[in-house]
Every structure is written in structure tokens, then in C-alpha cells.
Amino acid sequence: MRETLDKTYDPQKTEEKIYKLWENSGYFTPEKLPDGKNKFVTAIAPPNITGELHLGHALELTLQDILIRMKRMQGYKTLWIPGIDHAGIAAQNKVESQLAKENTNRHKLGRKKFVERVEQWKEQYGNIILNQFKKLGISADWTRSRYTMDIEYQRAVEEAFIRYYKKGWIYRGERVINWCIRCSTSISNLEVNYVHEKTKLYYIKYGPFTLATARPETKLGDTALAVHPDDKRYKKYIGRDLEVDSIDSSIPKDQPPETKKIKLKVVGDNSVDPKFGTGIIKVTPAHDITDSEIGKRHKLPSIKIIDERGKMTKKAGPRYEDLKVNQAREQIVKDLQKTGLMDKIEDYEHNIGRCDRCNSVVEPIPSKQWFLKMNELAKLALEALDKKEINLHPNRWEKPYRNWLLNIRDWNISRQLWWGHRLPVWIHESKCVPKPGREKDIEKCEEIKISAEKEPKCEYCDAKFIQSEDVLDTWFSSALWPFAVLGWPDKDSKDLKEFYPTNFITSDRGILFLWQVRMVFSGKFFTGKAPFKDLFIHATVLTKDGKRMSKSLGTGIDPLVLIDKYGTDALRFGLSYLTTGLQDVHFNEEVMLMGKKFANKIWNINRYIVMKHEGHTMKLPENPEDIKKLDQKIITEMEEMAINVRDNIEKYNFGEAARALYDFVWHNFADKYIEETKNRDDDKTRDTLAYLSINCLKLLHPFMPFITEEIYQKLPLKNKSLLMVENW
């Protein structure tokens, strides 16, 4: 019995069935594909285990899938590696807030139990998002799914750390870093968001000068004043010690404030803008990153007056010790006013650094951290771009890419979190217990050992090495993704040999520096090759009104709801159609409707053609000569469109490709050719219809894989395989 098409296409009934068909075919795995020399490889941007599917994923994965599917149909041996990211700080915060609901916290639980809780979380939620990805129809090789906390991946991370260290590019040092009090960890510059906020500007008297500051409490850590070296007004003071009145912080809290004389050196430094304010700044080397650099240049002492809990330290003096920063600010403002040292207070707006993950105010504090030297690595990443080892699409991203690398500072890679990759750093116990006969060698005991080996032993004494409590910045491990998922550092890894480097990676612009650039220098350093040829920065999906899509703001749109309502193909087509290479697209549900109607149109075109073939054999031209016997005008139009579609996909112009398909299928094929040939009843027309339709199904398949596969499976054709592997 001949299969027919139902009157309407039902995505709900079809999609799961078709996805199983594909999975069972094994064609997501390159080994199952015909062995071609040409390979085409990509790796997913691994979603956080905390995440859930949003429209940004839907767009990204759709575009990635379009390219992969087209290449697979073109005969490439394609591989798309999926996986998930442990998402250090994000996952830790998520589990912490879960604990808060249970009226407990990680400290009560202890580190070991806490890590177990996060692992439980991962088991419970980590794979949900990958299953949601499957609903989008993505043709990734699930047999190769990876997780950044897999044992093998952990080894790759350790190996990377050790190799950098051996190269001399990882060092430990006390620097003023960004510290999040809530997360109680250091964070990198990229994890600080500067938010414009209304505060106050305080004008404080410093001897003959009055200077403005937004943070009067840091006055307690001042060790100098700075002016521009060429500032005529202040030149004569440079190098002198200035005696000024300040608050006597030794006076207890419950007594009225008193002043005392302190000495502050005046230094000349180019970083001071003579035109701003009074042209003089107070220098607090411990609690401001710019000031710490001035401090270094002029060898100024640094007084840490704020600690990791966000409280004033002993060095701030008994009057302020243990106050929180805000309280200390209130107190010192009062004290300054009472002692007459406060000149005036003005309203002020400026940028305040907040933690990207929890939005608390970030404190710059001096802290002992591990850093990765960026000089040489930045050069590698720049070279990759300059020598065209990588291409950025759109290429306007080259400028930000370069600028970031040219102004880069060393990367603080250690975090004081509990969830993440522990540093392969082992610290010698404080007491040395010499081995018998080796008493003299005690001085040789190393303070730290960098080792992948668990619990290394000291050569000279019986002391233990204890692993550093710190974990690595989550992006340190992500940076290894394209080669770590293929088996690096195992030199004999078959996958690494066969599939590295990848052809392309895609993400939105938000993680260009956090992830993409870091993959480039990591890849270059560890494998000698850039980890991808093309970097495609796709558009960011915003709401219809151009606002950020966010669940907490209530502006998020759940792709799964759209899929239920319109079908996955409609979602995929609609999103593709919107894409134009701009940095943003404004999502509008109208494109979903368009996608759904288009799916219906495709369905009905084929339903018509099947009917038109009743009593006749549906067949395709067996050799190129036969194509010439068909209706040439429409065939030529289709061929032009096909080239257009292919070229645009290869250039990452998915929107143009989608529009070309839409216009041809609807307006040329359906509205014109089909309407004009309705009264004909001859083989030439039937063959033309079949040829057009099947080619359109192939061209449409990367965009709308489910409906096209479903139709193809139902067409009365002989010798057919799955559409997903038919020749493009």
C-alpha cells in the first residue's frame, strides 16, 4: 500500500520518532558515515550544569546544526562533540542558595559534603539541558559527550597547569585583586560588572589640600598623595613628606574622635589626571587596583585595612576594627565632620564594580593568588589571527579581539571556591620532621610542589604535602575544551589525530574573551595549532523591545513552549530567518508563525506531488542528461537558489539562505510552477515536480530536519536512505 501524507503535519507526533530514527541510524557518529577524507568538526559551547534551554541556545545550536547537517549531506565525515561544563562559581552559588532554603550553608556541611551536594546536583540537572538540546534536533555525537569534571578532563586540566608552570608562566603572588565578599573568592576582571550608581563624593582636607573621594574609609589605608608630574600647581610638593591632620584611629569607638598628625609622601605619577577634581589623589595601595600600581612604581607601603569578610582589619585601628565597610564609611564620615576635616559632600554618580555572579559589591584587596602570565600567550593568540590561522565572522570582532589582547594583564586563575578543579599544587607542612640521616638537607625542603601525583612525599623529611585549597577559574578548564574533549593530552589519542583542529566554534559575543580567545592561546600553546579555523559570533537574541532575555526579569521566552506551540522546525526556521549578522536580533513570535506556516506549505506541496503521482511511478533523473529533459526555467531557478543557499551557509549568512529558500519554495515553486502546471498530466511535469521537491527537501533539511525527513520517508521512492545522509 502506498503511503500517503495526512492532511496536516503534526510536529508532536513526528519529532520524537524521527529523532530516534536518526539516533538509531548511528549517523551522528562519524565512524558510521562513509569514510571520506574530508572531515568537518565542531564542538558545542558546553552549557553550564546550572543552565536550562533558552532562546540563545536555540539559535546557536540551530545554526551550528545547519552547518553540520549540510556538511554531512555533502559527504563530509562530520563530528559534533556535545558536553557540559561544571561551571565552578555559578554552580557553587546555585547549590549554596539551595542550602540556604534548607536553613544551612556550606560551612556547616564542610567541603567534602558540599562537593558531594554539587555532584548530586549535576547528576540531577546536568543532563537535563542536553536532553532539551535533543529536542532542537541537533545532530551531535552523543557517544562522545564530555563533562569538564570527567576524570580524563581533570587530568587534562592538571597537565595544562603543570605545563604552564614548567614554562615559568604560572606564579603565585600577592596582588590587589577583585574580591567578592559574598562568594568569598577572587574573581577576574572579566567577572566584574561596572554599574553606574548614585553615591556621594566626599571632599576631605589633607593639610593644604582638599581632595575628593568616593570611599572615605580607605583613608585609613592611605600611604601617599599623588599628583601629575607636570602639574605646575603641585610640582614643588613632589618627593616631600607632607604632615597632615588625620583621624586618630586608636581612639576607641565610644569616645569622640580626635585628630593626629600623619606623614604622607607626595609622588608624581602620570596616571593622575590634573584636570579631574583638584588634581590630587590619595593613594591607597591596598584597596584600589590603580593605586596599587602607583604604589608599586613608587615603592609605597601597603596597609590592608579591609579583610576577606569585608570588615575593617586591626590595622584600620581599634576605632574601626571589625566594622563592615559601609559602617566604617558612616563612622569616618561622622568623625571627619566632627573634627572639621570634611570640607563638603556632593551627590555623585560613578561606576561601582559588582560580582558578575551574585551582584555584590566587589572589594579590591591584596591577596595571595595564582596568576598566569599573559604576555607570550597573548602573542600566540594575536599571531593566530594575524596569520589567518583563525577567521572571525563577522570580522568586525577582530578589533575587540586585538584590543583585549594588547592591553591584557596576567590572569588570576585561582579561586577560593570549593567547587572546581583543585590546583595540582601541594604545600609542605610547616613542621619538618627530618628523615634519619638527612637532618642537613632540611633546608632543601621545598615549600610547594607542583604535581599531578596525589600526596607527593618530601624527599628530605617526613612532612606531608597538603593540596592547596584553591580551585581554578572555571574558564581555565573551558579554554582546553576543543582538544581536551578529543583526548588531549594523550598523544596517541585517535580522535585528537583525526579530528583536531575543529573547523568552527560558535557562541555569542558575551564570552569572546572569557572563552574564545582563551581557547585560541591554549590551543596554540598546548597543541601548536589554533583549536578552530572559524569563529562565528552569532547574534544575541533580545526581546522584541530590545531587552535582555532573562528569566528573573520575566522577559525570557522558553523555547520548549515555542516548540510545543509551533514545532521545532518552525522555531529553527524562524530563528535562522531572523539572523542577519547583526550583533542583536529582536525576537518576535511572528517568525514562529511564519515558520509554522512554511512547514505546512512544504508538507502540502509534497502531499500534492504524491497525489499527482497516483498511478504513476515517482522517480528521479538517473543521469544528468535526464535533468535536461525537465522544465528548464524552474530547474535553473532552483539551481541558482541552491548555490545561493550553500554559499550563504558557508559564509554564516544563515538568514539569507533561509530567505532564499523560503522565497523559492513558496513563490516560485508553489505559487508559480505548481499553479501553472495544475492542468497538466504528463511525465515531464511529474518528474519535474518530484525533482524540484526532493531537492528542496534536501536544501531545507538542515533548517527543518524533522518535517523534511518525515516527508522523505513517506515519499514513494525506491532506494532511499535517510534524508540526513542523502547527497546534497
Next chain:
RNA sequence: GGGCGCUUAGCUCAGUGGUAGAGCGACUCGUUUACACCGAGUAGGCCCGGGGUUCGAUCCCUCGAGCGCCCACCA
């Protein structure tokens, strides 16, 4: 402070150095056995503003306005 993007029909957006396009919406007509999730048609636009290049600019250059984003961060 530096960089980037956008401004085209009521709405959401494509697009091109030479009569301006789509989807949705509006209106008119059409119950033709592929599709009313349709077809045929109509209305609707100083293509943000000024200046320039050009025979000709919505498109290229320049200045500006508005909106948005990124980097750096200023006391």
C-alpha cells in the same frame, strides 16, 4: 575615555549606487479535490537629520541626534 551595532510600510525586520521588499496586521475578491496555516489583488514609506562624493544616494564619505552593546575605569 576607546570601540561596535542599529534608526526603511501600523508592528517586527530584509535589501540594493539607478522604478523600494518580506512576514504579521488592514482592506477587496476567491469554498479551484496540496494547503483558508490558502490563492489573486489593494492601500500604506521626505528608507533618522544636515553636509559632501556622484549624471544619480536609502545604500559610499563626513558631521550630528536618538537607542543599545562591549572594553577600560577616573579619584
